[in-house]
Amino acid sequence: MATISSTWRVFLLIILSLCPITLSATVVEDLKNLHPPPHFNSTILSNCLKNPSLRYCSSSPMMDFDEIFKFTIVASHLCNESKNPTCVETFPNVDLKNRPNIAPLYLSFDFFWKYCPLSIMSIDLSNNSMKGGFPTDVLYCTQIQSLDLSINAFSGDLPIQSFSPLTNLTFLNLSYNFFSEIKLSDSQFFKRFNSSSFLHSGALLDEKKFTLKAVILLVGFPILVILVVVCWVWLCFQRPDFLPRKLQRTRRFTPAILKAATAGFSNNNLVGMSDVVHIYKGILRDGTEVKIEMYWDDIPRDSYRRFVEECKVLSRLHHKNLVRVLGWCRSRKFRAIITEWTEEENVEMWLSRSGPSWNHRLKVLKGVVECMRYLQxxxxxxxxxxKTNTILLSDYMEPLISRFKVGDQTSNRKKIYRFGVFLLEMIQNKKGQEEFDRSYGEFIKYITTLDPADLHKMIDHRMEVTETNFHQVKQVLSLGFMCIDQSNNERPSLATIFNIIARAYKVSLVLPSTNHRIFHGERFKGHMPVQIK
Known part of the structure; x- marks a missing residue:
């Protein structure tokens, strides 16, 4: 102990001899402004020869004299801050409790703790609200007997293994901190102290809390798993639209999805109904607007299976002139087909309302034939x-075939015949058909017996047939009659029909529209009568 005191006395005498204001200055200013006195290095070496146990003597790979000098400055200040009775003779205590302004500063001087004076027996840094991890630097003072870090905000893990060299430590207080919980009761470290050293430190395992956590884990976890499984099953079978897109079952809708899309089948979303079918407008979770046709009929299992197979086929159809089938649904009370939403204007309404021009009618005919070829x-x-009342129109004036089904196949001859009727409906004078109570057979029989000079009676005058497109009208009319001619076994193919209409449409887009009309009054003027073959 005499050796320790004499060594410490040498340090302090060196510092006190440097400048009379040393003890009145701040430690930060002294560290910045003071420099080692002459023969400082030799004094340190001499001390190490006399007492090799000094901590700075064992520093490797070589002594850092500047760091050792800073250590002596901090030691002199800390000795006085800790109110040791005589700093020249001994330095037993580091007492910075209730000193929140300077305690973190001295704790940050890692070089001081690295060369901690062997005379220090007690370190008290309590009640300073210091934060961060455990200050492991103070554990360099392995000779200490007392360590108090209570009433701070230290957190993280306790370095239990680092306490092993502190064999003289008999008092430890880590209370009122936020260390990570650890089961200290099984460690030799805890057995050296009692629970009062760890009150409200966060490190002491609370048996009651542990029991509660164990109960929650053993009981709550299985319940949580069951709830997760139940929720997953509910999502899969009731609301798969909440699942990631890759996990969703495409084309098959659930009643819960349809109910959500229609606000609970609200009357505000009901756009049409009959005894068997209710038609709703709905909005799916991703914002897609759909039309939902709900059939309130009870069909046998085999019929439902055919219904599903038919829906699977229809939902795979993709063409710009087909209303897209998105999927189907079945519950105990109804079955439903879900299609994309389209405004309810059909070709019949369009013809009667606006009297569209010739090239607009050709565009509709061209789209219908394109779709027929795709399906064929x-x-x-x-x-x-x-039919004009079943073919809808998109916002871009594209025709949309809205009624189709799988099975009950119709021959190509009948499909060509139906297209011919549709074509004549597109060109005809509406009043002419109304005289026959919408009977296509009677009307077609009537127009096939017309004299060529009387064709003005069937052509819609609102098309404003001009000299430039009259030939097209005549050609398309001839095509229509060829399609409905029952006596002719050689009807035009869809490829031929498409070529004729596509060519007529292309020409209608480039021909000038300023030529005078050749329709005037009740007769053609300025042109030969039309000959239909």
Whole structure:
């Protein structure tokens, strides 16, 4: 102990001899402004020869004299801050409790703790609200007997293994901190102290809390698993639209999805109904607007199976002139077909309302034929209905075939015949058909007996047939009659029909529209009568 005191006395005498204001200055200013006195290095080396146990003597790979000098400055200040009775003779205590302004500063001087004076027996840094991990630097003072870090905000894990060299430590207080919980009761470290050293430190395992957590884990976890499984099953079978898109079952809708899309089948979303079918407008979770046709009929299991197979086929159809079938649904009370939403204007309404021009009518005819070719080539098992009141119009004036089904295949001859009727409906004078109570057979019989000079009676004058497009009208009319001619076994193919209409449409887009009309009054003027073959 005499050696320790004499060594410490040498340090302090060196510092006190440097400048009379040393003890009145701040430690930060002294660290910045003071420099080692002459022969400082030799004094340190001499001390190490006399007492090799000094901590700075064992520093490797070589002594850092500047760091050792800073250590002596901090030691002199800390000795006085800790109110040791005589700093020249001994330095037993580091007492910075209730000193929140300077305690973190001295704790940050890692070089001081690295060369901690062997005379220090007690370190008290309590009640300073210091944060961060455990200050492991103070554990360099392995000779200490007392360590108090209570009433701070230290957190993280306790370095239990680092306490092993502190064999003289008899008092430890880590209370009122936020250390990570650890089961200290099984460690030799805890056995050296009692629970009062760890009150509200966060490190002491609370048996009551542990029991509660164990109960929650053993009981709550299985319940949580069951709830997760139940929720997953509910999502899969009731609301698969909440699942990631890759996990969703495409084309098959659930009653819960339809109910959500229609606000609980609200009357505000009911757009049409009959005894068997209710038609709703709905909005799916992704924002897609749909039309939902709900059939309130009870069909046998085999019929339902055919219904599903038919829906699977129809939902695979993709063409710009087909209303897209998105999927189907079945519950105990109804079955439903879900299609994309389209405004309810059909070709019949369009013709009667606006009297569209010739090239607009050709565009509709061209779209219908394109769709017919697609179905014939890709899906010959799909039948469809060609009527002006069942073919809808998109916002871009594209025709949309809206009624089709699988099975009950119709021959190509009948499909060509139906298209011919549709074509004549597109061109005809509406009043002419109304005289026959919408009977296509009677009307077609009537127009086939017309004298060529009386064709003005069937052509819609609102088309404003001009000299430039009269030939097209005549050609398309001839095509229509060829399609409905029952006596002719050689009807035009869809490819031929498409070529004729596509060519007429292309020409109608480039021909000037300023030529005078050749329709005037009740007769053609300025042109030879039309000859239909």
């Amino acid at each position: 080539e890709e899906w010959p098992e799909v039948n469809y209905e060609l």
